Amino acid sequence: xxxxxxxxxxxxxxxxxxxxxxxxxxxxxxxxxxxxxxxxxxxxxxxxxxxxxxxxxxxxxxxxxxxxxxxxxxxxxxxxxxxxxxxxxxxxxxxxxxxxxxxxxxxxxxxxxxxxxxxxxxxxxxxxxxxxxxxxxxxxxxxxxxxxxxxxxxxxxxxxxxxxxxxxxxxxxxxxxxxxxxxxxxxxxxxxxxxxxxxxxxxxxxxxxxxxxxxxxxxxxxxxxxxxxxxxxxxxxxxxxxxxxxxxxxxxxxxxxxxxxxxxxxxxxxxxxxxxxxxxxxxxxxxxxxxxxxxxxxxxxxxxxxxxxxxxxxxxxxxxxxxxxxxxxxxxxxxxxxxxxxxxxxxxxxxxxxxxxxxxxxxxxxxxxxxxxxxxxxxxxxxxxxxxxxxxxxxxxxxxxxxxxxxxxxxxxxxxxxxxxxxxxxxxxxxxxxxxxxxxxxxxxxxxxxxxxxxxxxxxxx
Amino acid sequence: xxxxxxxxxxxxxxxxxxxxxxxxxxxxxxxxxxxxxxxxxxxxxxxxxxxxxxxxxxxxxxxxxxxxxxxxxxxxxxxxxxxxxxxxxxxxxxxxxxxxxxxxxxxxxxxxxxxxxxxxxxxxxxxxxxxxxxxxxxxxxxxxxxxxxxxxxxxxxxxxxxxxxxxxxxxxxxxxxxxxxxxxxxxxxxxxxxxxxxxxxxxxxxxxxxxxxxxxxxxxxxxxxxxxxxxxxxxxxxxxxxxxxxxxxxxxxxxxxxxxxxxxxxxxxxxxxxxxxxxxxxxxxxxxxxxxxxxxxxxx
Numbered sequence: 001x002x003x004x005x006x007x008x009x010x011x012x013x014x015x016x017x018x019x020x021x022x023x024x025x026x027x028x029x030x031x032x033x034x035x036x037x038x039x040x041x042x043x044x045x046x047x048x049x050x051x052x053x054x055x056x057x058x059x060x061x062x063x064x065x066x067x068x069x070x071x072x073x074x075x076x077x078x079x080x081x082x083x084x085x086x087x088x089x090x091x092x093x094x095x096x097x098x099x100x101x102x103x104x105x106x107x108x109x110x111x112x113x114x115x116x117x118x119x120x121x122x123x124x125x126x127x128x129x130x131x132x133x134x135x136x137x138x139x140x141x142x143x144x145x146x147x148x149x150x151x152x153x154x155x156x157x158x159x160x161x162x163x164x165x166x167x168x169x170x171x172x173x174x175x176x177x178x179x180x181x182x183x184x185x186x187x188x189x190x191x192x193x194x195x196x197x198x199x200x201x202x203x204x205x206x207x208x209x210x211x212x213x214x215x216x217x218x219x220x221x222x223x224x225x226x227x228x229x230x231x232x233x234x235x236x237x238x239x240x241x242x243x244x245x246x247x248x249x250x251x252x253x254x255x256x257x258x259x260x261x262x263x264x265x266x267x268x269x270x271x272x273x274x275x276x277x278x279x280x281x282x283x284x285x286x287x288x289x290x291x292x293x294x295x296x297x298x299x300x301x302x303x304x305x306x307x308x309x310x311x312x313x314x315x316x317x318x319x320x321x322x323x324x325x326x327x328x329x330x331x332x333x334x335x336x337x338x339x340x341x342x343x344x345x346x347x348x349x350x351x352x353x354x355x356x357x358x359x360x361x362x363x364x365x366x367x368x369x370x371x372x373x374x375x376x377x378x379x380x381x382x383x384x385x386x387x388x389x390x391x392x393x394x395x396x397x398x399x400x401x402x403x404x405x406x407x408x409x410x411x412x413x414x415x416x417x418x419x420x421x422x423x424x425x426x427x428x429x430x431x432x433x434x435x436x437x438x439x440x441x442x443x444x445x446x447x448x449x450x451x452x453x454x455x456x457x458x459x460x461x462x
Numbered sequence: 463x464x465x466x467x468x469x470x471x472x473x474x475x476x477x478x479x480x481x482x483x484x485x486x487x488x489x490x491x492x493x494x495x496x497x498x499x500x501x502x503x504x505x506x507x508x509x510x511x512x513x514x515x516x517x518x519x520x521x522x523x524x525x526x527x528x529x530x531x532x533x534x535x536x537x538x539x540x541x542x543x544x545x546x547x548x549x550x551x552x553x554x555x556x557x558x559x560x561x562x563x564x565x566x567x568x569x570x571x572x573x574x575x576x577x578x579x580x581x582x583x584x585x586x587x588x589x590x591x592x593x594x595x596x597x598x599x600x601x602x603x604x605x606x607x608x609x610x611x612x613x614x615x616x617x618x619x620x621x622x623x624x625x626x627x628x629x630x631x632x633x634x635x636x637x638x639x640x641x642x643x644x645x646x647x648x649x650x651x652x653x654x655x656x657x658x659x660x661x662x663x664x665x666x667x668x669x670x671x672x673x674x675x676x677x678x679x680x681x682x683x684x685x686x687x688x689x690x691x692x693x694x695x696x697x698x699x700x701x702x703x704x705x706x707x708x709x710x711x712x713x714x715x716x717x718x719x720x721x722x723x724x725x726x727x728x729x730x731x732x733x734x735x736x737x738x739x740x741x742x743x744x745x746x747x748x749x750x751x752x753x754x755x756x757x758x759x760x761x762x
Contacts, residue, residue: 029542029545030542030545030546030549033514033515033538033542034507034511034514034581037518038584038585038586039514039517039586039590040586041588041590045591047517047590047592048521049514049517049521153564206743206747207743207746209747209750210747210750211750213497213701213705214701214705214746214750217698217701217742217746218742218743218746221739221740221742221743222739222743225736225739225740228732228733228735228736228739232733362694363575366575369568369571370568370572373564373567373568415579415583416579418575419576419579419580422572422573422574422576422577422579423572423576424572425568425572426553426554426569426576429558429565429568429569429572430557433558433562433565434562
């Protein structure tokens with residue numbers, strides 16, 4: 001093999017130039033209409049066009065040079081490194097772990113616990129609003145949703161493309177019940193979880209017979225049905241206007257965060273008025289909910305039902321022949337996953353103070369599923385890392401106003417948020433098809449616990 | 463009765479468009495067993511290509527005959543989306559072939575997000591209206607049939623026939639069917655599997671482009687997020703007909719089109735998509751492989 005890898009550089013160069021030119025031509029043809037020509041409406045509302053040769057040239061150049069560099073330098077380099085690794089006999093999963101690696105979870109938890117105060121200390125009250133709310137709470141909501149979906153997809157191996165439906169059920173349960181009956185957050189939080197779980201069973205029951213991609217499309221359809229009903233059932237849900245003025249969560253009924261109320265938290269503690277306290281409180285609620293999800297998942301994996309889920313993922317027929325009731329196993333997976341979606345939904349409603357069907361589109365389901373798969377299905381740490389990178393990364397893009405200096409004042413980084421999100425999904429999958437965390441620790445083992453490669457776990461067919 | 467026939471005609475038109483898109487889903491699924499989520503956005507790209515060709519052609523050649531213009535829109539759209547789908551398959555799906563099942567699904571969803579946002583960024587988020595291309599209508603008693611409806615149904619029929627011929631009567635079609643049945647065996651027997659799969663993607667994209675151009679002609683407006691809803695419906699059609707089955711895709715498309723227009727006519731427009739999805743769920747619950755799908759054999 002060694003002789004093959006040391007090919008004549010000239011040969012590689014020629015190939016790289018050829019491929020670079022080819023990529024350039026392809027890119028020119030592909031982008032000629034969509035980038036080379038801009039359509040817009042003039043003053044008379046007539047659709048007209050103008051050319052953008054400069055931008056087209058940039059696209060073509062990037063494609064050609066990128067392809068050339070890949071073939072000429074990056075690929076040979078990667079091949080050499082792989083070969084060197086293979087020669088040295090380094091396995092992908094090593095038993096030796098660094099100190100940081102071993103105690104990663106403890107560090108992460110401590111960091112999360114002091115995160116709001118850290119941001120208060122560093123950027124002050126007004127600045128930390130952004131860091132606690134946009135980054136902390138936003139990411140943790142996705143962590144929780146992804147951990148909830150992980151039960152269905154990662155553990156039980158049921159591909160669910162309509163998970164956002166349960167999120168919607170949770171959010172609307174809280175929004176409707178609190179605005180019509182005035183129930184408090186602490187009563188409605190478990191209630192929305194139960195309602196979502198109920199919907200999980202209702203939706204799960206008819207699809208039990210379906211497998212694989214049929215299951216995926218029916219769950220997608222259910223997700224869309226729930227969203228469409230929310231849009232069209234205007235008497236109750238107010239349609240696309242959504243429900244606003246949803247009550248805030250109180251400090252377990254002792255202190256309220258409403259500015260007008262007599263037992264206001266800020267007044268009771270003699271603090272200066274700021275909404276940051278409420279945000280910090282919400283941060284700890286969602287952190288606790290996340291921990292609950294993780295705890296339940298970890299515990300369930302060691303219980304018969306969790307083992308049955310994983311067995312179902314590995315081989316459904318073997319499961320049935322061993323006497324596992326696949327109906328209840330699948331339904332409990334659906335219900336448990338949906339319950340956490342419901343919790344997250346009711347939290348979302350109280351945090352936003354406003355819910356509308358806009359928040360529960362298919363894209364959200366796709367994002368959550370992407371986080372689960374990118375993190376490495378079944379691995380809680382991996383999923384959390386994926387959520388931080390994908391959600392945090394797109395949030396950071398909102399903050400990049402300095403890019404305006406480079407690209408001119410018309411440049412709005414927010415426009416590129418989802419574009420880059422889609423690209424990131426593709427790139428991560430191409431380089432790490434098994435997700436960020438490629439190893440698993442089975443809960444059932446013989447004699448000693450060993451981390452195995454993620455490639456050994458199946459993803460299920462159901 | 464006239465009202466019913468009128469709705470039937472409308473449904474047939476819509477169903478033809480869904481059917482064309484559904485074929486792309488079903489072929490890709492049949493041949494590599496993957497839900498190509500980006501296919502709806504390929505349909506949208508086809509619509510945009512047609513829109514831009516329309517603008518260019520009308521400003522360069524002012525009095526261009528409508529028939530020639532339509533042909534140009536269809537052809538350029540087909541080539542353009544074929545090229546796009548070829549590249550997409552090459553970059554995002556081929557490296558993951560043989561990897562685990564969810565990986566290409568995630569890249570496909572990523573590609574779908576990328577494509578619709580790419581068009582949003584490069585062409586702007588607003589709806590793009592074009593003046594009506596074909597305006598003739600014919601009256602049969604109380605029933606009105608517009609020329610564009612006839613055009614859509616006729617073009618669809620021609621394409622379906624051509625397509626049926628390619629898949630069933632040509633060496634290429636044989637290679638496709640062989641790859642679908644057993645990829646490894648086909649490769650051993652000398653079928654160039656990579657090429658066959660690439661051609662399948664190009665063919666699917668070309669049909670989607672035609673559907674996109676006709677959608678643009680029918681509704682007279684294009685938007686960057688046009689890919690999702692028609693895409694999901696076409697996919698629903700493919701599943702309803704039995705995914706992997708070509709006649710099933712057409713049948714499913716026509717059924718979805720009919721359900722949609724009849725439901726809007728007799729019950730409520732607001733719930734037409736709910737009806738579509740609910741019927742899909744019902745069909746799958748009672749016949750889990752779709753109407754014309756082959757029953758899956760479970761092997762241990």
